[in-house]
Amino acid sequence: SQTIHQWPATLVQPVGSPLSLECTVEGTSNPNLYWYRQAAGRGLQLLFYSIGIDQISSEVPQNLSASRPQDRQFILSSKKLLLSDSGFYLCAWSFSGPGRPNTEAFFGQGTRLTVV
Amino acid sequence: KNQVEQSPQSLIILEGKNCTLQCNYTVSPFSNLRWYKQDTGRGPVSLTIMTFSENTKSNGRYTATLDADTKQSSLHITASQLSDSASYICVVSQRMTTDSWGKLQFGAGTQVVVTP
Numbered sequence: 001s002q003t004i005h006q007w008p009a010t011l012v013q014p015v016g017s018p019l020s021l022e023c024t025v026e027g028t029s030n031p032n033l034y035w036y037r038q039a040a041g042r043g044l045q046l047l048f049y050s051i052g053i054d055q056i057s058s059e060v061p062q063n064l065s066a067s068r069p070q071d072r073q074f075i076l077s078s079k080k081l082l083l084s085d086s087g088f089y090l091c092a093w094s095f096s097g098p099g100r101p102n103t104e105a106f107f108g109q110g111t112r113l114t115v116v
Numbered sequence: 117k118n119q120v121e122q123s124p125q126s127l128i129i130l131e132g133k134n135c136t137l138q139c140n141y142t143v144s145p146f147s148n149l150r151w152y153k154q155d156t157g158r159g160p161v162s163l164t165i166m167t168f169s170e171n172t173k174s175n176g177r178y179t180a181t182l183d184a185d186t187k188q189s190s191l192h193i194t195a196s197q198l199s200d201s202a203s204y205i206c207v208v209s210q211r212m213t214t215d216s217w218g219k220l221q222f223g224a225g226t227q228v229v230v231t232p
Contacts, residue, residue, distance in 0.1 A: 034220070036222070043225040044160075044205060044224070104162050105152075105160075105207065107160050107161075108159055109159055110157065110158065112157065
């Protein structure tokens, strides 16, 4: 069976500090990977999606970046955090490729980031 | 522009009452539509999935409808319970073709609060 791991669960960081959130998927290969952010009281906002190693698309301009160094590893980073980066960050994956059911996104448990 | 629009943004209902959430989409080519339930501080969990040929599908007290011609879906909650308080998110999947890799498009969600 497939599992997704996202860490840390909570994080408090000062303004201007770097950020690294990690997400790994087990039990499948070549998944589509996503990073979402959810501000307080708001819906999910797609930040990045990836269909393969080093194939990453950014949905919105921001001071965040994403990398996929391995097939099942997706990392969200920032060199200098802003107050507005506070929020709930979710990693997700879905099946990809012909004949595979690309019908559901499976989410990690999320990271609550507070920038102070 | 978001390709999945949900309404209302939020609603408050009394325990035991029914409510209906709406989802309009412009995603093309269309593959399927899922409704997710997201409890506060958790990752979303799938409730129902509907493909192009399906008009209605139920999961306990949740009933989803789909009109692929008008590109509209609804989620009806019957006899609401306090545990139904959550964000409900509509997710539309693109059909995978040579030009489309089947990206998932997320609505911003409807925040439902069930009061005693």
